[in-house]
Amino acid sequence: MTxxxxxxDWQLGKPFSRIADPxxxxxxxxxxxxSLDRIGDIARQQQASFVVVAGDVFDSHRPPDRLVxxxxxxxxxxxxxxxxxPGNHDYGGPGSLWESEHFxxxxxxxxxxLTVLLAAEPVDRDDAILLPCPLLxxxxxxxxxxxxxxxxxxxxxxxxxxxxAHGSTVNFQGEADEEDEPTQPNFIALDRLTEQLDAIDYIAxxxxxxxxxxxxxxxxxxxxETDRFPRPGQLPGQVACVRVSRGQLxxxxxxxxxxxxxxxxxxxxxxxxxxQRLDETLRQLTDKLGVGNAVAKLRLDGHLGLEDHQALTTIxxxxxxxxxxxxxxxxxxxxxxxxxxxxxTRRAEDPLIAGVAEMLxxxxxxxxxxxxxxAIALAMLHQEVSQPxxxx
Numbered sequence: 001m002t003x004x005x006x007x008x009d010w011q012l013g014k015p016f017s018r019i020a021d022p023x024x025x026x027x028x029x030x031x032x033x034x035s036l037d038r039i040g041d042i043a044r045q046q047q048a049s050f051v052v053v054a055g056d057v058f059d060s061h062r063p064p065d066r067l068v069x070x071x072x073x074x075x076x077x078x079x080x081x082x083x084x085x086p087g088n089h090d091y092g093g094p095g096s097l098w099e100s101e102h103f104x105x106x107x108x109x110x111x112x113x114l115t116v117l118l119a120a121e122p123v124d125r126d127d128a129i130l131l132p133c134p135l136l137x138x139x140x141x142x143x144x145x146x147x148x149x150x151x152x153x154x155x156x157x158x159x160x161x162x163x164x165a166h167g168s169t170v171n172f173q174g175e176a177d178e179e180d181e182p183t184q185p186n187f188i189a190l191d192r193l194t195e196q197l198d199a200i201d202y203i204a205x206x207x208x209x210x211x212x213x214x215x216x217x218x219x220x221x222x223x224x225e226t227d228r229f230p231r232p233g234q235l236p237g238q239v240a241c242v243r244v245s246r247g248q249l250x251x252x253x254x255x256x257x258x259x260x261x262x263x264x265x266x267x268x269x270x271x272x273x274x275x276q277r278l279d280e281t282l283r284q285l286t287d288k289l290g291v292g293n294a295v296a297k298l299r300l301d302g303h304l305g306l307e308d309h310q311a312l313t314t315i316x317x318x319x320x321x322x323x324x325x326x327x328x329x330x331x332x333x334x335x336x337x338x339x340x341x342x343x344x345t346r347r348a349e350d351p352l353i354a355g356v357a358e359m360l361x362x363x364x365x366x367x368x369x370x371x372x373x374x375a376i377a378l379a380m381l382h383q384e385v386s387q388p389x390x391x392x
Contacts, residue, residue, distance in 0.1 A: 002160050004126045005043045006240040006252075008054035008206030009223040010036070011089060012071050013063045016227075018120065019325045027292050028227075031259050033074055035225045038257040039239055046241045046255075049127055050080055054206030054221065055087025055135065055166030056297075058097065059238075065102045069110065072103075076111035082171055083123070084116050085134040087166040087206055088186055092118050092143060093136040105167040112213040117164065120147045128244075131200070133165040140186045145193060153199040158246040160201040163193075167207050169214050192213045201244060201249045209236025211254040225258045229297055238264070240270070260324065261286070262295045268331055269302030275312040282319055297327045306382040333374035336361075337381075357381060 012032055016025045035069055043051060057071065080192040086092040096115050097103050101355060106112055116121060117132035123280075132149070133144035145165050153161070167186030186207070193200065203218035211222040212233055218238055226236040237258020263285055267278050286294045296319070312332065320326045336344075344357035359379065361372035 001243050002240070003046060003048045004128070004162075004241045004300045005039060005046070005051040005107045005266065006047045006054065006165070006202075006204040006221045006222050006242050007051065007257075008037060008207055009056045009087070010053065010225075010278050010287070011056050011059040011223065011227065013067045014227060016325075021325075024292065024324050028260060028295075030228075032225045033070055033357060035257050035259060036071075036074040037077065038320055039224060040080075042239060042241065042255050042257065043078065044126070045078055048080065048241070050125070051078060051082045051162055052130070052162065053082065053084045054204045055085050056089045056206055057087075057390075058090040059332070061138070062100075063089060065305060066218050068097070068103055069106050072106045072114065074110040075114050078113065082111070082114045083130060083164070084114065084137070085132045085166060085206075086116070086118070088135055088138050091135045091138050092116075098137075102195070107309040113134060120144075122151075125159075128157060129159050129161045131163045133162060135166055141185060141297070143189050143192070143197045145188055148200070149192060149196055156199075160191050160246045161199060162244070162245045163200055163203040165203065165205055169205070169207075169218070190218055198247075199248060201204065202241075202244045205208055208234075209258045210236045211238040213242060213252070217250060219252050225257075226260050226262050229262050229264055229295075259289075260293050261289055264297045264299070266299040267302075269300070269304050269308070269312075272305070272308055274302065274304060275308055277314050279315045279319075285323075286322070292324050294323050295325045295327075296323050297329070299329045303333040305337045306379050309334050309379045310383050319322070329380070333372075334379045335376075336378060343379070344385065347385075350385075353381070353385060375382065 006173045008270040013029060015030050016034065019025050039051065076265055090255060091096060092098050098118060098127060119135050120133060120141065129151060131148050135144060144167060145163065148163060165188050169188050169190050176297060197217065200217060203215065205214055205218055205220045208220035209223045210231065212220050214220055219242040222236055222238050224239055230236065237256055238254040239257050241253045241255050242250055251281060265281060265285065318326065345354050347354040357378065360374045362376045364371045
């Protein structure tokens, strides 16, 4: 039985352009590099013989030389053979990264354990036969696994045969996020590989960013570090630990490697403890992650009084500082309590504020867009009154 690690879609250098803060972008990029060390730890724990990366080691066709050097240093530290195929982000071909003088020098000096598979032809190991399907252009119109369908396995020995490919399948169309182009055409016809399926023992796929099974012997390993909000059926931030023997179904187990958590949460406010409940939920969801190691999307609605609305603002400001990125979809209405309205409109010691508050209350009660604006203005007025030092 042969044991190896299947991973893909590292996309080192991913810009995370939807995040405005350059320092936070840099932290997410740094974590993608640091997570490579965990792949090495897992490989040793699992007694894996080698690692295969099914495309998209880098996020771009020509990454900066500095990033190439950092990546190859990490790959060299894995301490076992690593086999890579180009994907749609870091495709091969003339003028590609893989042919550059810098990459080839750093490959020799920093990561002699790395082999980039640029040809559609078998690669022999003592314990396996690798069948690489590299992408030599960003968008390939023909099935990159087509050569395998026509390959003659006659005379091959009893070593397991492992396909490496990057692209879409029938059930898993090319995955594009907010920073990608739309669906890529690099389509892998798994159903047409069935003629050779008895001769193939495992299909290591890349392009889908979550660990998921795509066929009887086919898996997407997903990205080693989570880089988007969860989608149904995905298990992000994993590598696949594979054990395979010739002529038997593979044993495939996901093992987590990611340090960054991306999550979504919805909250409807109807009670006074709403903001505090949200704060506690966020604490639980980010427990032990550390500052800057989570990305959150919040969908908030319902209504809150003036004081609770102010508390919500403070809580959201706090979490915006703690998280790598906080995206908020908010439709929380301001609904002052009777006591809060009295405190603003019956201020004998401050008739100007009382007069402004009465005007805003009337506009709020009239409803419509003007009413919504008036409610927000009341919340701001309440904050100024309750925190007089802010005006000094």
